[in-house]
Amino acid sequence: MTSFNAGRLALEMRRVTKHFGATCALDDVDFSLRKGEIQALLGENGAGKSTLVKIISGALKSDRGEMTLDGRPYHPSDPLAGRQSGVSMIYQELNLAPHLTVEENIMLGREVHAGGFLKRREVRKKIRDTLEFLHHPEIGCDVPVRQLSLGARQIVEISRAIMDKARILVMDEPTSSLTKEDTERLFQVIRKLKTEGVSIIYISHFLEEVQDVAETYTVLRDGRNVGTGSMAETTLEEIIQLMIGKKITDLFPRVDHERGEAILSVKDLKGVQMSEPVSFDLHRGEILGLAGLIGSGRTETLRAIFGLDAAEGGLVDVGGVKVLKGRPWLMIENSLGLLSEDRQGEGLALSRSLADNITLSRFSPYKKFGFLSVKKRTQAAAQWINALKIKAQGPYQTVASLSGGNQQKAALARLLHQDADVLLLDEPTRGIDVMSKSQIYEWMSRLAAAGKGILFVSSYFPELLGVCDRIAVFFRGQIVDVRAAGDWRDESLMAASTTGKA
Amino acid sequence: MKRKTKLQAFINLLAPFLGLILVIAIFSSMPDVQSRFLRIANLKSVATQSVIVALGALGMTLVIIGGGIDLSAASNIALSSVITAYAINAGLPPLLGILLGVLTGGLIGFMNGVLITELRLVPFIITLGMMGIARGLAKWIANNQKIDAPLSWVNDLMAKSPRPSWLLLAPGVWLMIVFAVAMAVLLRYTVFGRHVFAIGSNEATARLCGVRTKRAKVIIYALSGLFCGLSGVMEFSRLTVGDPTVAVGLELDIIAAVVIGGGSLIGGEGSILGSMIGVFIMAFLRNGCTMMGWPNYIQEIIIGVIIVAAVSLDQIRHRRAA
Numbered sequence: 114m115t116s117f118n119a120g121r122l123a124l125e126m127r128r129v130t131k132h133f134g135a136t137c138a139l140d141d142v143d144f145s146l147r148k149g150e151i152q153a154l155l156g157e158n159g160a161g162k163s164t165l166v167k168i169i170s171g172a173l174k175s176d177r178g179e180m181t182l183d184g185r186p187y188h189p190s191d192p193l194a195g196r197q198s199g200v201s202m203i204y205q206e207l208n209l210a211p212h213l214t215v216e217e218n219i220m221l222g223r224e225v226h227a228g229g230f231l232k233r234r235e236v237r238k239k240i241r242d243t244l245e246f247l248h249h250p251e252i253g254c255d256v257p258v259r260q261l262s263l264g265a266r267q268i269v270e271i272s273r274a275i276m277d278k279a280r281i282l283v284m285d286e287p288t289s290s291l292t293k294e295d296t297e298r299l300f301q302v303i304r305k306l307k308t309e310g311v312s313i314i315y316i317s318h319f320l321e322e323v324q325d326v327a328e329t330y331t332v333l334r335d336g337r338n339v340g341t342g343s344m345a346e347t348t349l350e351e352i353i354q355l356m357i358g359k360k361i362t363d364l365f366p367r368v369d370h371e372r373g374e375a376i377l378s379v380k381d382l383k384g385v386q387m388s389e390p391v392s393f394d395l396h397r398g399e400i401l402g403l404a405g406l407i408g409s410g411r412t413e414t415l416r417a418i419f420g421l422d423a424a425e426g427g428l429v430d431v432g433g434v435k436v437l438k439g440r441p442w443l444m445i446e447n448s449l450g451l452l453s454e455d456r457q458g459e460g461l462a463l464s465r466s467l468a469d470n471i472t473l474s475r476f477s478p479y480k481k482f483g484f485l486s487v488k489k490r491t492q493a494a495a496q497w498i499n500a501l502k503i504k505a506q507g508p509y510q511t512v513a514s515l516s517g518g519n520q521q522k523a524a525l526a527r528l529l530h531q532d533a534d535v536l537l538l539d540e541p542t543r544g545i546d547v548m549s550k551s552q553i554y555e556w557m558s559r560l561a562a563a564g565k566g567i568l569f570v571s572s573y574f575p576e577l578l579g580v581c582d583r584i585a586v587f588f589r590g591q592i593v594d595v596r597a598a599g600d601w602r603d604e605s606l607m608a609a610s611t612t613g614k615a
Numbered sequence: 616m617k618r619k620t621k622l623q624a625f626i627n628l629l630a631p632f633l634g635l636i637l638v639i640a641i642f643s644s645m646p647d648v649q650s651r652f653l654r655i656a657n658l659k660s661v662a663t664q665s666v667i668v669a670l671g672a673l674g675m676t677l678v679i680i681g682g683g684i685d686l687s688a689a690s691n692i693a694l695s696s697v698i699t700a701y702a703i704n705a706g707l708p709p710l711l712g713i714l715l716g717v718l719t720g721g722l723i724g725f726m727n728g729v730l731i732t733e734l735r736l737v738p739f740i741i742t743l744g745m746m747g748i749a750r751g752l753a754k755w756i757a758n759n760q761k762i763d764a765p766l767s768w769v770n771d772l773m774a775k776s777p778r779p780s781w782l783l784l785a786p787g788v789w790l791m792i793v794f795a796v797a798m799a800v801l802l803r804y805t806v807f808g809r810h811v812f813a814i815g816s817n818e819a820t821a822r823l824c825g826v827r828t829k830r831a832k833v834i835i836y837a838l839s840g841l842f843c844g845l846s847g848v849m850e851f852s853r854l855t856v857g858d859p860t861v862a863v864g865l866e867l868d869i870i871a872a873v874v875i876g877g878g879s880l881i882g883g884e885g886s887i888l889g890s891m892i893g894v895f896i897m898a899f900l901r902n903g904c905t906m907m908g909w910p911n912y913i914q915e916i917i918i919g920v921i922i923v924a925a926v927s928l929d930q931i932r933h934r935r936a937a
Contacts, residue, residue, distance in 0.1 A: 421823065445825035453823055460823070462816035464883040473813055474824035476806045484804050527824070 123148045123281055123312040124169065129178030131164055138164040140336040146281065151303060151313045153327035157356055157546040158518035159504065160333040162316050166283045170202040171195030201274035202283040209266055211259035216240055218258055219273045243272045247302050264295030271302060282306065283314045288322060289544045292407050300326045318546060320349050332356055357548055365554050365579035370561035372582065373397030377535045377566055382427035384417025388590035390427055395535065395566040400557055402577040402598070403570045405587030405610050411570045412454055415537045419444050419451045431535065445474055450533030452524055454540040460524045461512050468494035468508035470523055474531040497526040502552065518545035525553060536560065539570045554580050574606045588613035630928050631876050631892040638896055642903035651906060659784060660775055665898040666787040669891060670846035671869040673798045674839030676890040679873050681835045682815035682882025683738035687727060687745035688843050689865035694753040695720040695847025700762040700857025709767040716851070717844035723749055724840015728833030753859035762857035772852040787849050799887040811835060815882025872897060875925040896921065
């Protein structure tokens with residue numbers, strides 16, 4: 114690796130400041146990126162990462178400060194100007210038209226034509242070359258994008274950026290929905306781009322991954338640059354400390370809890386989306402982790418238990434009540450609650466207020482003859498906003514205007530407010546910052562101590578190992594192994610998830 | 616903080632309200648109609664003319680907030696008016712005739728709801744189909760002509776000068792006011808009202824949270840149908856005959872009123888007060904234009920412009936808020 118100071122500067126920002134109303138999102142931030150450098154941009158939610166990269170891409174304008182691109186002043190008026198100057202952004206939520214083909218998506222807005230008629234042949238060759246270069250020749254030009262996996266879609270986005278002759282690529286949480294394999298393949302692509310002199314700004318909450326792929330890092334906290342350095346010369350603990358501003362003593366705070374009687378028994382349950390029937394027990398005071406690859410049947414099992422997908426066979430026994438054909442409202446009556454992995458699509462009513470979202474699954478305390486007490490409901494919502502430290506103006510704020518981490522907390526607040534005995538949590542910490550994660554782990558442990566049973570689906574092994582009492586591994590629709598958490602290791606979880614044998 | 620969002624809600628209603636004031640101000644400053652426009656008698660007549668659209672808009676507001684649409688509203692009004700006339704003409708007591716009319720509307724709405732939830736088709740298609748079915752049924756039952764019914768107290772419901780004069784407004788106007796308040800309370804202060812907003816905002820979330828979405832949607836469309844039924848009764852009261860060809864295209868006026876009042880066609884937003892303001896904006900415009908002696912096509916153009924302007928203002932406001 115080249116030493117930290119070598120190489121020509123691709124981008125330099127000096128004393129960049131940005132205010133939104135009274136809040137200061139960026140405060141005198143210096144930032145620099147060399148040619149062919151992979152730099153991680155780290156920080157908690159709301160630290161200013163998004164604002165910074167939006168200024169770089171042209172989506173936002175800074176109030177103050179200078180920016181140079183390849184030594185020349187750079188002040189893009191909008192994202193298109195940024196793109197034309199060679200700065201491309203790959204967003205967290207991918208920007209592709211699902212019904213159009215790979216070719217149509219890549220060429221969208223820059224179609225090559227003669228007198229209005231598309232000149233497809235040259236274009237297709239270029240696209241094929243680009244996909245080849247990215248080690249993904251298997252992606253066909255004529256496939257509609259909706260048929261591609263998330264990982265493949267990301268490659269399509271990157272191809273688009275490369276065809277734009279991007280020299281700086283900003284990636285915002287590119288791996289949050291990817292499988293481990295896709296992530297590894299993405300990293301190969303990133304390294305390949307580096308050899309071509311493309312610089313990459315990489316934003317992610319997965320610190321282990323960041324350590325793997327990035328050479329340097331910059332940490333933002335409360336809108337300030339609090340540290341820049343070489344990845345190889347820093348430990349994860351130091352970075353976390355920079356991010357949160359204090360030492361985190363324990364990422365997985367544990368409240369002692371003891372396993373009681375079985376509270377949820379799943380017997381030969383097979384939902385319409387499941388390939389195999391599944392059986393297991395969950396006990397009071399227990400956190401049972403469900404590990405496995407995406408598509409291995411974990412989410413599908415949760416959905417079938419909760420009645421979101423129809424059951425074809427088997428039954429669910431909740432505290433002695435046997436349910437053959439579950440429906441969400443029925444399962445809620447039987448004290449089950451589910452946190453969806455799809456926060457925006459299913460988990461939250463984005464255009465409604467926090468109060469509405471938090472109380473939606475349990476109106477009974479505020480109901481008298483069908484009428485709601487708005488005041489009591491608002492007060493209750495305010496309590497949960499405090500308890501979970503949700504950063505919001507108040508219970509009336511719409512959920513859409515909250516940051517991702519705070520949205521996730523709102524979804525969790527609803528589950529806590531519902532006061533279910535059995536909690537089905539599907540990727541509850543996806544895309545949120547370390548502090549919030551740690552808070553959620555603590556809540557899970559506290560709920561177990563209060564005698565609740567928790568099913569915890571996660572693709573992130575360290576958190577499963579840190580939080581769960583037992584872990585079950587799914588492989589191709591079946592549970593292949595269940596053990597106490599202490600009897601699992603990162604490697605054995607990986608092996609069981611990918612081969613079905615530990 | 617609470618104050619801030621209350622202010623927000625106030626601003627949301629402010630735009631349509633200012634629109635209404637503007638319409639009234641413009642016509643009352645026109646020298647030709649100035650003297651007549653703001654007269655009590657004229658205001659009464661505007662209120663009476665609004666009843667039919669307003670009742671339809673009460674149900675439509677619910678449907679639109681819930682993320683749906685009801686294109687069968689106007690046909691349903693015609694069918695209900697025919698049924699009411701048919702029943703009274705057949706010698707049934709007027710009250711029973713009214714009841715039958717309202718229930719017919721409810722039944723059509725109920726069928727809309729059941730078909731939408733069971734066939735899992737979009738409301739646009741189902742209610743488009745029902746629009747034709749209800750209109751055809753109305754013509755069939757009326758044998759393709761108007762049904763004359765003997766005059767009764769039903770025809771006083773929409774009289775511009777109500778019979779016990781202390782009523783001040785036609786009984787139909789009072790009904791409209793009472794139901795508007797009831798619906799506003801339903802939407803704001805009941806569990807069902809919150810469920811309607813939740814379904815319109817994100818149906819998957821509502822289901823996840825234990826809302827019985829199918830049942831709620833059937834109730835939404837049935838309620839909308841009942842209001843169309845009542846509106847049909849008022850139509851009969853006004854015309855004194857059951858006319859199967861009445862109210863053609865009125866569903867678009869009803870939808871326009873809701874949209875002008877801040878209802879979002881993608882669901883999750885809207886209010887009864889807003890919709891009622893929308894109804895009155897259109898009613899005053901019609902009334903003012905007629906007084907000015909402007910031809911019908913001018914009214915149509917103005918209302919078209921207002922719909923586009925109202926919704927674009929709404930969009931701008933949303934973008935600011937985001």
